[in-house]
Amino acid sequence: LSHTHTHLSHHRGTKRGLIVTGYVLFQPTVHIVHKSNAVSPLFLSFERVYIVTWNVGSAVPPDDITSLFGPNVSDGSVDMFIIGLQEVNSMINKRLKDVLFSDQWSELCMDTLSPFGYVLVASQRMQGVLLLVFSKFCHLPFLRGVQTESTRTGLGGYWGNKGGVSARMTIFGHPVCFLNCHLPAHMRNLEQRMEDFESILQQQQFDGGTATGVLDHDVVFWFGDLNFRIEDYDIHVVKSAIDSNKLPLLLERDQLNMAKNTESILEGFNEGPLKFPPTYKFDVGTHTYDTSAKKRKPAWTDRILWRLRRTGSPVPSHNAALQRGLTSWLGGATKVTQRVYRSHMGYTISDHKPVSAVFSLHFPFRVDMPLVVLQVNKEWCKVSDATVRLAFASTYQRSSWDWVAIYKVGFRHHKDYQAYIWAKGEHLTQVTFSEEDMPRDDCEYMLGYYSNNMNSIEEVRPFLFCYTKLEKPFLYGPGFSTQNHCHVKTGEETSSNCRKDHTTWVRTRGT
Template identity: 35%
Template sequence: MEDIKLYFVTYNVGTSVPVQELYDLLSLPEELKNEKNHQLPDFYILSFQEVKAQPHNLFLDAIFEDPWTTCCKELLEKRNYVKLKSVRLQGLIMSVFTLRKHLLSIREIESEYTRTGLSGMWGNKGAVSVRLSIYGISMCFVNAHLSAHDDHLKDRIEDYNTIVKDHEFHVPEHTEIFFHDYVFWMGDLNFRLLEEFEQSPEEIERIILKKDLATLFKNDQLRHVMKKGQAFSELGEQTPPFPPTFKFEVGTNSYDYKRRPAWCDRILYKVSPHNYENITLKAEQLTYKYHPFYTLSDHKPVTAEFSVKVFSDFAESIIEFDKISTWYLEEDNEVVYKVNPWKIPQTEEDWIGLFKENFNSLDDYVCYNYTNKSSSVSTETKVEKSESLKYTLTFSELPSRCHGNYVLVYFSQSEDKVLSVLGISDPFPILKKDSD
């Protein structure tokens, strides 16, 4: 088995924009030159709640990324991360980034969402999720924003059970959240202190200042319902070593007495250790902390880092591209690629995208073509299982803005939009004919 590191962020941004630097949030040195001895996570999973979601913002975000994802991506792309997937439900956003070196070992990327606001009619509360397979191990990440206020505990319990029941993926054997090897559930879960714990906000703050967090946490609603099996009992959580993350006066580190302080912002996880013979899966939590530097919202962000076990000798079959010397803007351009039909089932939805060489998102293709338009290079009518088939695909009318080095990426895509990266070509230049 091999270890990979996952870094999680959950932050209710309270409709703010990221005017504060995000280095601390992502646990990154401000200078790239200081990162020589800094081990970067293999994956970042970023969860935001209450991202500004007025109708005009939703229209813009359908075309452009939200400002929080954009700011994080700008920092991460300098460190060779690629965004695999973003999913949004009104103010709820989750994005998953990976180091580029892992791209060809990631399969079956899919997202889901569940509305729970107004009895499922409105997406101001609910959950978004991303599931995928990494080196043969299945993972599911959930970002939830549950019902608010101290006295709405039953609503939070109902929200959780609705999300678990409603979420349905299209990958065989992994159709539900808890049908995965690893599950990580985070967000503004909005659990407060038990109503029977009758201390006022001022009294609770005095307990916090005495650093008697254990007394407060005995009255945590989330841990209470977990023990009773009403919600989140499938998951575990390290006891938060930080003070309550809500509610603060915006722009300060002072609690707002309009609400009783509580641990609303949480990161929980579940491991199914014995899903494979002679193998034990394991997740080791390395950090769990809040970030008081951020004062843009009445919440403080929370982060966690995990080291998880995956298969070290896992090898996926990939599409192999023939080397391309040069493509030209004014001409039809061909790519030749090799497929082992016995290992890689092709679908009508498979496609090849043209990307800049150092692309930072799977959404950033310049153009694409479906592989069902390919022609077989081989004249053989019968293919042995040890053989591979070669195909050629023509790209016409490249966008005039193409200039510099590019790569081709082969995507396997099902009818249900489950996406896998099966191959990446070597870089090649695109030139004008009179420039060669």
């Protein structure tokens, strides 16, 4: 292989790769499977995709939600975090400066995950329904074509308190869709739930590629407050079954389980065993099921399912996990395996408990090369180090809205840059940052290339900025220039004095 992409592992003291605030970049293990004396295609795996769904009941976020993301949040072993929330308080918090992420829950999730090297790659909100997709920064070049959609189903489609929000992208070249839904409540509205889900699937369409609809994607994850209830049994029977741990008795009358046998729209959707008690409805601030006058019957309203696109190719029949319903295959050997499915009963701010699941995704090795490569010195200690050389794959479609940015390690999203440069020009081969935009500390940073067409960061490259070693003319010269470099003041779009080597210059954030 001429190139494999870098993975992130949390180690200190290792000499295998470049250390970035405790994280080490190293080459992944590429599995080659031999069968019938032939080598099968190479495979890449995301061993941990962590999905959370939680109806937060308009509550103010707690101070700390680290435990919600499992025991591995700090060691870098999770590849992606996908967070689906419902009933987020839709009042805009005017104290937040960044209007792009204007709710406290988004801020809290970024505050929790970004210090561990996770970057927000997609965000979609429809009133109280919120979807956040985070990825380890080293995977960013292989998450492409990011798009989001939303569908209102409340009040006949005019109100967004109910409905679905989604984010789709390709992972190693394979289309994957994450769909967070809040479906109609109450026992009697089973048919309405199914109609709304079908409406969401029909209305959500994406641009370009072969996967234009939700179900066209190789893998779909469907989760949220789906609001399915337990039929037939009264509240006393349900609570007694929960207390005596007779959950299978209740699962037989779970509306979603029964609907999977009768509703064609649910064909192909899989769910792991529900081994935890119903996650709704609790008295807020307690672990006690509803004692109000309404006395809502406990139910598994909060669910996480997955689906593989239909194919005519045969799947293995010998796999034990497949027999237990934990693994599903797509022809061509795309595989999804659920590792964990659990609730988080310790959270009491809402009448719902959070639910999470961990999946492994196993893909045929379709994409192994980044579209953009940034070449830069590992340390910036002199003037020439501020020049970044660019190389593009022949298939990459440039946009005049692409940019190269300096990010501090632990950056939150693609606009959380220290400075950026427009990467304009069909024949652009390098860009150079000006002295005003150099960091003022000896710290670890990253360069990132943002693709406007892909709506994603296509390359990340760490470097160390040596402020104390930096040449003084570069650091302080207001009009610094050399024979090979020139400086364009902040806010200027072009420079007629730049040498003809397709060098472009920086614009700082806010200009």
